[in-house]
Amino acid sequence: DAGVIQSPRHEVTEMGQEVTLRCKPISGHNSLFWYRQTMMRGLELLIYFNNNVPIDDSGMPEDRFSAKMPNASFSTLKIQPSEPRDSAVYFCASSRQGGGEKLFFGSGTQLSVL
């Protein structure tokens, strides 16, 4: 299995631009999580899905952030418009219900908003 696949690995964009981050979870996993990692706040859960349905999006910082999971093998996190304070590493993780809560993380997307 290829693991959780995220793209792009790095994204540099200008303030105001739209940013779309992509994630392909491990096949058979039915939970998907989007995290943001910064030095100041560590790992923050933004949103998670169970069976493609958003369960908890209380961590989404504001309306500029949105996430979708149109099917079991794909999810996107979109920031529109982006701001410099959105610069962070964004991780996607997946897990299998009944799999002991073990999260499998992707390699992350390093986002820099100038």
Next chain:
Amino acid sequence: AQSVSQHNHHVILSEAASLELGCNYSYGGTVNLFWYVQYPGQHLQLLLKYFSGDPLVKGIKGFEAEFIKSKFSFNLRKPSVQWSDTAEYFCAVKSAGNNRKLIWGLGTSLAVNP
């Protein structure tokens, strides 16, 4: 609200030294506890977890952690560290049950000198 506190932000050790990384959480109910590790340039991966039973849990690579309920602690230990243990270590907590949301500590950066 739940929170996780990791006391040491940066730890520097020599090889063969013993390691203990502190983790305390605030939550009055039943919890599931985790330690994740992020090696340089790699994604987060599960080191060990506690759900129930023996409060001393063994993980991969010789790590162990002890859940002390009365102290709300879940400290990570290793009797003799190696250079390859250089990494970022994250403690995480979730309330037991169907809630999949993990609350994360800010992480502890461990550097092991050869």
